[in-house]
Amino acid sequence: MRQKLIFSVLLLILVIGLFFLILRNTQSTTSNYQKIETSTDTTAIENGVHINTGLIEAEGLHLVIAHCTSCHSAKLITQNRLSKEGWQETIKWMQETQNLWDLGNDEEAVVNYLAKNYAPTDIGRRASLKNIEWYSLKD
Numbered sequence: 001m002r003q004k005l006i007f008s009v010l011l012l013i014l015v016i017g018l019f020f021l022i023l024r025n026t027q028s029t030t031s032n033y034q035k036i037e038t039s040t041d042t043t044a045i046e047n048g049v050h051i052n053t054g055l056i057e058a059e060g061l062h063l064v065i066a067h068c069t070s071c072h073s074a075k076l077i078t079q080n081r082l083s084k085e086g087w088q089e090t091i092k093w094m095q096e097t098q099n100l101w102d103l104g105n106d107e108e109a110v111v112n113y114l115a116k117n118y119a120p121t122d123i124g125r126r127a128s129l130k131n132i133e134w135y136s137l138k139d
C-alpha cells in the first residue's frame with residue numbers, strides 16, 4: 001500500500017517534470033523564429049507601389065521586374081535617380097561588365113519607365129519668389 005503511494009507520487013512528479021520540459025522546449029523553439037510579414041501575392045500593388053519590389057506602378061513595370069530584379073534588389077533602382085542617358089549608360093555598363101543580357105525590344109520600354117519614374121529631382125533649390133512687395137530704402 002505504502003509502496004504503491006510512493007510509486008504514484010514519483011510517477012506524478014515525473015509526468016509534471018516531463019510536461020514542463022516539453023513546454024520549455026516548444027517555447028524556446030518558437031521564440032527563436034520571428035514571423036515576418038511578406039506578401040505572397042507578387043502582383044500586389046498598394047498606393048501606386050508594387051509591394052514586393054517597391055517599384056512605382058507605371059507603364060513598363062512588369063518588364064522592369066522581369067529584367068531588373070533577378071540579380072539584385074529593386075532597391076538599387078529605387079534609390080537611384082538618373083536621366084534617360086544615365087539609365088542607358090547603367091544598363092550598358094551592366095551588359096558589358098555584369099552579364100546583363102540584351103534587352104532587345106523591351107529596352108525602350110524599360111528605359112522609358114526608369115527615366116520617367118526615377119528621374120533626377122531638383123531638390124535643394126526653393127522656387128523663386130513671386131508677388132514681392134518692394135519698398136524703397138530711405139536715407
Ligand code: HEC
Binds near residue numbers: 064070090098099
Ligand atoms: C545579370 C545580372 C543583372 C541584371 C539582370 C541587372 N543588373 Fe543591375 N547590377 C548588376 C550588378 C552585378 C550590379 C553591381 C552591384 C553592386 O555594386 O553591388 C548592378 C548594379 C546596378 C545599379 C547600381 C549602379 C551603380 O552605379 O552603383 C543599378 C541602378 C542597376 N544595377 C539597375 C539595373 C536595372 C535598371 C536593371 C534592368 C534593366 C538591372 N540592373 C538588371 C547586375 C544586374
